Amino acid sequence: MLNNVYDVIIVGTGVSGLYAALNLENQKILMITKAKLEENDSFLAQGGICMLKDENDYDSFLEDTIKAGHYENDIEAVKTMINHSRETINDLEKYGVEFAKKDGKFIFTKEGAHSTNRILYHEDITGKEITSKLLAKVKDRENIELVENATLLDIFISDNYCTGALIRYQNKDYCINAKNVLLATGGVGGMYNNSTNYPHLTGDSLVICYKHNIEFKNVNYVQIHPTTLYQETKGRRFLISESVRGEGALLYNSKYERFAKETLPRDILSNLILEEMKKEGSKHVWLDMRPLGKSVILSHFPNIYKTCKENGYDPLNKLIPVVPAQHYYMGGVKVDLNSKTSVNGLYVLGEAACNGVHGKNRLASNSLLESLVFAKLAARNIIATNLPLRKDMNYTYNEDEMKRIRDKVEKMVKGEIEYELPRN
Ligand SMILES: Cc1cc2nc3c(=O)[nH]c(=O)nc-3n(C[C@H](O)[C@H](O)[C@H](O)COP(=O)(O)OP(=O)(O)OC[C@H]3O[C@@H](n4cnc5c(N)ncnc54)[C@H](O)[C@@H]3O)c2cc1C
Incomplete structure (x- = not known):
């Protein structure tokens, strides 16, 4: 009441x-x-x-x-x-x-x-x-x-x-x-x-x-965030924080070629990723967190590490599929x-x-x-x-x-x- x-x-x-x-x-x-x-x-x-x-x-x-x-x-x-x-x-x-x-x-x-x-x-x-x-x-x-x-x-x-x-x-x-x-x-x-x-x-x-x-x-x-975890299921998209890229993670297309500078402003990078996906006919691009090293991944990004692992992608030894999604107004x-x-x-x-x-x-x-x-x-x-x-x-x-x-x-x-x- x-x-x-x-x-x-x-x-x-x-x-x-x-x-x-x-x-x-x-x-x-x-x-x-x-x-x-x-x-x-x-x-x-x-x-x-x-x-x-x-x-x-x-x-x-x-x-x-x-x-x-x-x-x-x-x-x-x-x-x-x-x-x-x-x-x-x-x-x-x-x-x-x-x-x-x-x-x-x-x-x-x-x-x-x-x-x-x-x-x-x-x-x-x-x-x-x-x-x-x-x-x-x-x-x-x-x-x-x-x-x-x-x-x-x-x-x-x-x-x-x-x-x-x-x-x-x-x-x-x-x-x-x-x-x-x-x-x-x-x-x-x-x-x-x-x-x-x-x-x-x-x-x-x-x-x-x-x-x-x-x-x-x-x-x-409306801001589209460049990197959310690609999932087939519906629902809220899990964010892979920009600071992962700020700390050195790299983006790759399906041929494992780099196609964009990872630290560009969000709108520009999102557009480049979407263009790359369109060009390749792919559903996502790949993010490599391994350049950060094990100790940074585990100490700075434990939540991202855990969620990626739960979804079948271990950031310590695998690339993570990522896709842009609506993020901020x-x-x-x-x-x-x-x-x-x-x-x-x-x-x-x-x-x-x-x-x-x-x-x-x-x-x-x-x-x-x-x-x-x-x-x-x-x-x-x-x-x-x-x-x-x-x-x-x-x-x-x-x-x-x-x-x-x-x-x-x-x-x-x-x-x-x-x-x-x-x-x-
Ligand atoms: C995954 C993710 C990661 C982010 N990371 C960062 C970051 O690292 N740094 C950063 O600066 N920003 C980040 N942001 C953005 C930032 O979190 C948000 O912009 C900010 O927290 C918004 O705060 P807020 O108080 O405006 O709204 P919110 O925290 O979204 O709260 C809105 C509230 O309004 C209530 N509400 C809505 N409609 C009604 C209604 N009709 N009646 C009653 N209640 C209602 C909701 O229930 C909720 O309690 C991130 C956002 C997301 C989604």
Whole structure:
């Protein structure tokens, strides 16, 4: 049973939702997730999280980010992300997150399109390490009520203020009143047959915001990851982290010839792999992890090693079949640098949002960082703005209408139709 008034409703228990909640002390918060608490893409992140290691790396970090983004990035957003990276990592360590270190100093790894090593990691389960520690802290907070298997259906908007949310829980619909609503619903992988994402991440914030005429940005900017494990079965695709290639793994076609530089930006490399597969009529290409050596494979990539082995490919002595798959959504609901939409009291965080930080293509390991940095800025903005509670909640939910909107949004994301707002 849910209460009916909160200061803040947060939808989603990935890194962005959790970190926002932790930065909203003294607020009465309802946090919901459609699935189990741990079932989100944040738990799946492998490679790591970027950090500005010292001031000398500032220009290079910025250049790598905007070069990968085809220079379509919002520069202020990129600078904000980089400027807040150290503070974010300090916070994570305070919450108990452990990153790989040697003699007390961070070890930095590298991924595609990075000109230097600047990525912190925890084996190949960095996302699980960060998200599980944040979740544990959230569970300790008395001001936060966490509810799993509860689905956001719609939001209420009155006079350009978001006044609450319509939530389905245990087959009942609840109209919940709040001063602020934060949508942290993740990406759009559930719209695709082949994706590394959880299938329940179906772009729900986009659908709901579209209904309310809230603008999107870069609607069809979808990232395809070059290397996921090729499997005949249906379902979520297992990612072979880019840092495997960053550390020296090589790609081969079916004739065991190299055909592309392994550390190219994701979009370029994905296209080269797809072209090679088309040329050869093959279902996948091959990845050779053996150049990394046994100790690096076992210590840095134990999870990838185990999963490949379970699928019949031992990375220590065999090539792994890999194929590109949908991975990340650079577009999203248009927000400012405080993650605020055009509607007062409505914020969108993490992969669901677009402030332009990634441009046309995300640089590896910038997503966890972006999700965290802009979640904290949203929390600060909420506290500074201090909106009063407005009780007017307009009920306009209609299942058939939502289905029609969902179909249209999906077509826009996939680039099948032009982006346009309904403007009713
Ligand atoms: C396999 C994989 C590896 C990755 N590796 C890295 C990496 O190494 N480094 C990096 O920076 N990034 C990586 N990423 C990307 C990164 O993990 C995600 O972009 C980031 O975690 C997104 O966080 P989020 O909080 O926006 O959403 P998520 O963590 O996806 O959480 C979304 C939440 O919203 C909930 N939700 C959705 N719709 C509803 C609804 N209608 N009602 C209620 N709840 C809802 C979900 O249940 C879930 O709790 C990886 C992604 C994948 C899939």
